[in-house]
Amino acid sequence: xxxxxxxxxxxxxxxxxxxxxxxxxxxxxxxxxxxxxxxxxxxxxxxxxxxxxxxxxxxxxxxxxxxxxxxxxxxxxxxxxxxxxxxxxxxxxxxxxxxxxxxxxxxxxxxxxxxxxxxxxxxxxxxxxxxxxxxxxxxxxxxxxxxxxxxxxxxxxxxxxxxxxxxxxxxxxxxxxxxxxxxxxxxxxxxxxxxxxxxxxxxxxxxxxxxxxxxxxxxxxxxxxxxxxxxxxxxxxxxxxxxxxxxxxxxxxxxxxxxxxxxxxxxxxxxxxxxxxxxxxxxxxxxxxxxxxxxxxxxxxxxxxxxxxxxxxxxxxxxxxxxxxxxxxxxxxxxxxxxxxxxxxxxxxxxxxxxxxxxxxxxxxxxxxxxxxxxxxxxxxxxxxxxxxxxxxxxxxxxxxxxxxxxxxxxxxxxxxxxxxxxxxxxxxxxxxxxxxxxxxxxxxxxxxxxxxxxxxxxxxxxxxxxxxxxxxxxxxxxxxxxxxxxxxxxxxxxxxxxxxxxxxxxxxxxxxxxxxxxxx
Amino acid sequence: xxxxxxxxxxxxxxxxxxxxxxxxxxxxxxxxxxxxxxxxxxxxxxxxxxxxxxxxxxxxxxxxxxxxxxxxxxxxxxxxxxxxxxxxxxxxxxxxxxxxxxxxxxxxxxxxxxxxxxxxxxxxxxxxxxxxxxxxxxxxxxxxxxxxxxxxxxxxxxxxxxxxxxxxxxxxxxxxxxxxxxxxxxxxxxxxxxxxxxxxxxxxxxxxxxxxxxxxxxxxxxxxxxxxxxxxxxxxxxxxxxxx
Numbered sequence: 001x002x003x004x005x006x007x008x009x010x011x012x013x014x015x016x017x018x019x020x021x022x023x024x025x026x027x028x029x030x031x032x033x034x035x036x037x038x039x040x041x042x043x044x045x046x047x048x049x050x051x052x053x054x055x056x057x058x059x060x061x062x063x064x065x066x067x068x069x070x071x072x073x074x075x076x077x078x079x080x081x082x083x084x085x086x087x088x089x090x091x092x093x094x095x096x097x098x099x100x101x102x103x104x105x106x107x108x109x110x111x112x113x114x115x116x117x118x119x120x121x122x123x124x125x126x127x128x129x130x131x132x133x134x135x136x137x138x139x140x141x142x143x144x145x146x147x148x149x150x151x152x153x154x155x156x157x158x159x160x161x162x163x164x165x166x167x168x169x170x171x172x173x174x175x176x177x178x179x180x181x182x183x184x185x186x187x188x189x190x191x192x193x194x195x196x197x198x199x200x201x202x203x204x205x206x207x208x209x210x211x212x213x214x215x216x217x218x219x220x221x222x223x224x225x226x227x228x229x230x231x232x233x234x235x236x237x238x239x240x241x242x243x244x245x246x247x248x249x250x251x252x253x254x255x256x257x258x259x260x261x262x263x264x265x266x267x268x269x270x271x272x273x274x275x276x277x278x279x280x281x282x283x284x285x286x287x288x289x290x291x292x293x294x295x296x297x298x299x300x301x302x303x304x305x306x307x308x309x310x311x312x313x314x315x316x317x318x319x320x321x322x323x324x325x326x327x328x329x330x331x332x333x334x335x336x337x338x339x340x341x342x343x344x345x346x347x348x349x350x351x352x353x354x355x356x357x358x359x360x361x362x363x364x365x366x367x368x369x370x371x372x373x374x375x376x377x378x379x380x381x382x383x384x385x386x387x388x389x390x391x392x393x394x395x396x397x398x399x400x401x402x403x404x405x406x407x408x409x410x411x412x413x414x415x416x417x418x419x420x421x422x423x424x425x426x427x428x429x430x431x432x433x434x435x436x437x438x439x440x441x442x443x444x445x446x447x448x449x450x451x452x453x454x455x456x457x458x459x460x461x462x463x464x465x466x467x468x469x470x471x472x473x474x475x476x477x478x479x480x481x482x483x484x485x486x487x488x489x490x491x492x493x494x495x496x497x498x499x500x501x502x503x504x505x506x507x508x509x510x511x512x513x514x515x516x517x518x519x520x521x
Numbered sequence: 522x523x524x525x526x527x528x529x530x531x532x533x534x535x536x537x538x539x540x541x542x543x544x545x546x547x548x549x550x551x552x553x554x555x556x557x558x559x560x561x562x563x564x565x566x567x568x569x570x571x572x573x574x575x576x577x578x579x580x581x582x583x584x585x586x587x588x589x590x591x592x593x594x595x596x597x598x599x600x601x602x603x604x605x606x607x608x609x610x611x612x613x614x615x616x617x618x619x620x621x622x623x624x625x626x627x628x629x630x631x632x633x634x635x636x637x638x639x640x641x642x643x644x645x646x647x648x649x650x651x652x653x654x655x656x657x658x659x660x661x662x663x664x665x666x667x668x669x670x671x672x673x674x675x676x677x678x679x680x681x682x683x684x685x686x687x688x689x690x691x692x693x694x695x696x697x698x699x700x701x702x703x704x705x706x707x708x709x710x711x712x713x714x715x716x717x718x719x720x721x722x723x724x725x726x727x728x729x730x731x732x733x734x735x736x737x738x739x740x741x742x743x744x745x746x747x748x749x750x751x752x753x754x755x756x757x758x759x760x761x762x763x764x765x
Contacts, residue, residue, distance in 0.1 A: 259648050263639070266632045268614040269621070293622040300608040300619065358608070365602045366563045366679065374572050375606040376623045377596035380589070452534070510590035512574035517567070 003086040006030055010087050013161075014094040020181070021165035022158065023094070027087040028168065028175035031112065033139050034080050035119045035174055036132040038073070042124035043132075045069050046217055066217035070210065074117065081113045088112070091181065101184040108184075112177040115199060118206040119173055125212035131347070138347045148476040160413070167336065173202060271296070277306035283393040291386040294378065298357035298386070308352050309397050316345045316401060320408060335412060342405055349401055353394045354435060356387055360442045367519075371446030374516035380509045384439050384502065391435045399428035423479060429491045430475050436498035437471060440505045449514040456513055467501040522548055522597055522674040522707060524569070528578035531564050531731075538564035540731035541578065546709075548674070551702050553722035554711045555753065557760070560728045562711040566677045569709070570600040582675075596624055599673040603680045605664025609653040613644055613663050616652055620667040631670065638666040641693045658685035665690075669697050676701070678710040682717050695721055715753040725753065729760050 006027065014023040045066070046052065055065045092105050123130060149157040169175035176195045182188045262268070271292060276284060280303045287295055295303065319341025327334020359378075362369035373383055403424035410420025444450070450457045450464075474497060478490035508514070524546040531539040538561040546552065554562045567573035569580060571589045580587040582594045589595070607616045617635060621627040639645040642662040647655065652663055661684035668676060676698070682691060698708050702723070709726075712718050718725060725742060727735040735742065735756065746752040 256646055259645060260636060263614070263636045263648065264632050268618050268635075269627050269631060271622075293619075296619055297623060300611050300615070363602075363604070363606055365604060365606075370572060370602070370606075372606050375570070375600055375602060376620070377592055377598075378623065379592045379595075382592075510588055512571075512588055515567075515573045516589075517572055 003082050006083055007086045007090040010090045011094060014091060020091070020095065020185075021169060022161045023091055024175065024178045024181065025161065025165040025168050027084075027091070028172055028178055029139060029143065030083065030087065031080070031116045031174040031178075032172050033136050034083070035116045035123070036136045036139075038077055038080075038117065038120035039123035039130075040132045040136075041073055042120060042213055043128045045073065045124075045213060062217055063214065066214045069217070070213070077117055077120075080116060081109070084109050084113045084116075088178075088181065092184075095185065097184060104184050105181075108177060108180055111180070111199070112174075115177045115202060116174055118202045118209070121209035121213065122202060122205050125209035125216075128216070131351070134347050134351050138343065138350065141350075142343075144472060148472060148480075164339075171336075171340075173198070276303065279305040279309065279393065283390065286389055286393065287386065290382060291389065294359075294383055294386040295390070297373075297376075297378070298359035298383070300358065303390075305352075305394060308348070309394070312345055312348050312352065312401070313397070315341070315348070316404070319345060320404075338409065342409075345401070346405075349398060350431070353391050353398050353431065354438045355390070356439075356442050359383060359387075360446050362446055362518075365517075368517040369446070369519075370517045374446065380443065380506050384506075387439060388435060391432065395428065395432055398431055399425065402428040402431065422484075426479050426487065426491050430478065430494055433471070433475070433491075433495035433498040436495075436502035437467070440502055443505070443509060446518065447514050447516050448518045449508070451518060456508075460508065460514075463501075463504065467497065467504075471497050471501070523583055524675065524707065525581040525584070526568075526578065527581065529568060529575050529580065530577035531561075531568060531573055531575050537561075537731040539568065539575070539728075542728075542731070542733055543578075544726070544733060544736055546707060548707050549702055549705045550723040551698060551708045551721065552710075552724045552726050553718035554709055554726045554728065555713075555715070555718055555757075556711075556728035557757075561731045562728055563679055565728065566600065566679055566709065566711065569675070569677055570598060571595055572600075597673055598675040598677060599624070599668050599671055601664055601668050601676065601678045601681065603684065605660055605667075607652045607660065607663060610651055612649045612651055613639075613655075613666075614648045616663060617667045617670060621671055624671040624673065626671040626673075635666065635670050638669050638697075641697075642666055642690055643687075656685065658687055658690065661686055662690050665694055669701075672701065672706070674706060676706060676708045676710075678708070680712060681710050682712050682714050715751075715757070719753050727756060727760075734760065 009026050009030075010023045013026050014020070046069075051072075052065060052069045055068070088105060088109055092102060095101075097105065123132070146157070146161065150161075169179055176199050179192055179195055182192045183190070273284070283295075283303065283305065284292065319338060323334045323338035323341065326337055359373045360371050362371050363375075403421055406420040406424030406427060407417050408420070410423060411417060415423070449460050471494060474490050475494040478487050478494050481487040481490065524544075526542050526544040529539050529542040530537065536559075538559075540561075542561075542565070554565060556562050564573055568575055571587065582597070585591070585594065587594050608619065611619070614635075618627065621631060621635075636645075639648055642665065644659065644662055644666060647659065652660060655663065661681070665681075665686075668678075681694065686694070698706075698721075702708055719739065722739065724738050725735060726733065739752070742756070743749055743752050746755050748755045
């Protein structure tokens with residue numbers, strides 16, 4: 001089904017823009033997200049599937065289990081080979097390849113597929129901590145934005161995509177073998193063949209990458225350093241008492257008596273009140289007592305808003321500064337620096353604003369995965385209300401970011417800075433609206449609402465599809481429409497649709513239409 | 522709290538984990554839920570906790586139908602899965618504090634009770650350690666301390682006697698559970714250990730292929746059994762061989 005979708009996308013782009021690069025970019029982005037997905041799976045290889053976990057209990061060496069898990073991963077990846085075949089095949093048909101062109105296309109398919117796998121292995125081995133999920137999510141958002149832009153702005157959006165496509169294809173390594181497609185065309189440039197050098201290097205790294213992944217596969221039971229049974233911060237009374245009793249070298253470690261005193265003092269039950277940085281403090285004051293409990297539950301390690309936003313804003317201003325300075329020497333390079341920097345900044349900002357902490361984390365229980373919140377008396381509405389407040393408190397900063405970005409960037413697209421500013425404000429409103437459907441997805445991901453073929457699943461799938469269409473459609477009108485009295489109500493309507501989706505799903509949730517658990521993959 | 526199941530059906534694809542089950546559970550009892558693997562024991566607990574959604578029928582708590590939006594009813598039930606849901610990076614004490622707050626059970630006297638429980642379950646010296654440094658049995662004990670400190674009206678425990686707890690821990694749990702039942706708490710636990718079920722339950726709930734085959738006090742079952750010393754084993758033998 002995915003392959004068919006890719007073929008339609010490639011066909012439409014190839015036909016409408018009459019430009020090869022835009023269609024290649026579509027395949028490239030597809031394969032890039034595929035590579036990120038496989039990289040995530042390879043990073044999680046030791047715990048990715050239950051059969052691997054089960055093999056741990058059998059007298060099978062780690063090396064054998066690793067080989068088996070890797071083989072399984074690569075076997076599953078064979079589906080992408082079909083994507084590559086269909087994508088390049090569609091492109092070949094659109095470009096009316098000659099017979100020799102079709103024959104030459106044959107080796108390009110396994111080369112592109114192999115490159116995707118080699119990149120996934122490279123990423124998993126060298127950058128296991130990279131936020132692959134966040135990047136994948138943002139590419140999806142970009143794709144939706146691009147689709148809306150093409151539908152709304154038509155030829156000008158396509159021209160823009162055509163303009164950036166060659167550079168994107170060169171920047172994203174999954175695009176390198178795709179660019180070799182150029183050699184199959186009558187007017188292809190042989191210099192493109194030079195890309196075989198970096199492709200070869202990536203392939204060359206494959207063996208090492210697999211070796212690193214295998215080495216990391218060895219199961220190690222986590223053994224922590226010696227007892228961190230130290231006096232918790234703030235328990236000065238106990239600390240002072242123990243300081244009198246114990247010599248200086250051991251005064252920070254507490255014995256049973258001191259632990260007893262600490263418990264009896266009730267310190268562990270006292271919630272930390274407003275002893276945070278400014279932004280967290282504002283949120284804390286706003287939350288009700290119950291919501292504070294839920295905030296502690298969702299973010300047991302503590303709220304981290306100010307620190308993260310300082311990093312995000314610092315990176316944003318660095319991006320602006322670099323793109324401005326370099327843009328004076330080379331506007332082309334300046335634009336690219338701005339684009340890439342903005343992608344990174346918005347990836348982090350979205351993860352921050354739409355964060356849910358560990359509330360939806362799933363734990364294995366009796367063969368199924370149950371989200372943590374479901375094991376405790378926590379309702380859909382109260383958990384959501386807390387997370388919505390968590391987002392709202394960050395919205396001014398998100399608005400600042402979107403407004404500043406659009407004000408700076410819109411002149412590149414022929415719009416004035418005030419127009420850019422208004423667009424930025426609208427985008428900020430839409431980000432807020434996205435909080436509601438994102439909450440729905442978080443609840444849905446921990447349930448089996450759409451996992452079985454039954455009437456309820458079909459109803460929910462239809463509901464998701466219709467509401468997504470409405471949300472993006474109305475949102476697109478809100479952003480693109482030049483008439484203010486149309487666009488602003490559309491932005492408001494978009495937020496309302498998001499909220500309505502959230503409330504309607506809540507009805508399904510509350511009336512026990514599905515289980516709050518799902519079978520593991 | 523009186524619990525009533527009225528024609529509860531829960532199916533996973535073609536398998537009926539609970540096949541139109543009807544039960545009335547009066548408060549103040551310890552009930553062992555028995556059955557072969559896959560009989561529907563855990564599903565019963567999950568339905569009672571609002572995690573699994575019944576396909577038909579309903580659950581009534583104090584004659585009020587239980588849905589997920591009934592937080593007032595849900596907060597009177599404590600579910601203890603076979604592997605407790607805790608926050609790995611946090612200490613035992615912080616986990617307990619967070620759970621107590623979630624149940625709104627952190628009122629006066631909590632400190633003394635938590636201290637007493639930690640002492641009983643040999644967790645006191647570990648109170649400030651993160652739970653990811655604990656053994657399986659200690660993890661379960663942490664969950665139990667939270668359960669005992671929260672002291673809800675209905676306790677749902679999945680395989681508490683296969684949790685890796687040491688004999689002292691099991692003994693302490695049994696004492697506290699017995700005392701709680703005498704105060705009107707309802708305790709439902711699943712187990713495969715028949716000896717324990719025979720000694721530590723007021724009533725036995727035997728599930729087989731989603732159906733309730735017995736829900737009787739042990740004395741009644743003993744009176745009906747031929748082998749008075751191995752009542753539950755005989756019941757399981759009959760399940761396997763079919764009614765004689």
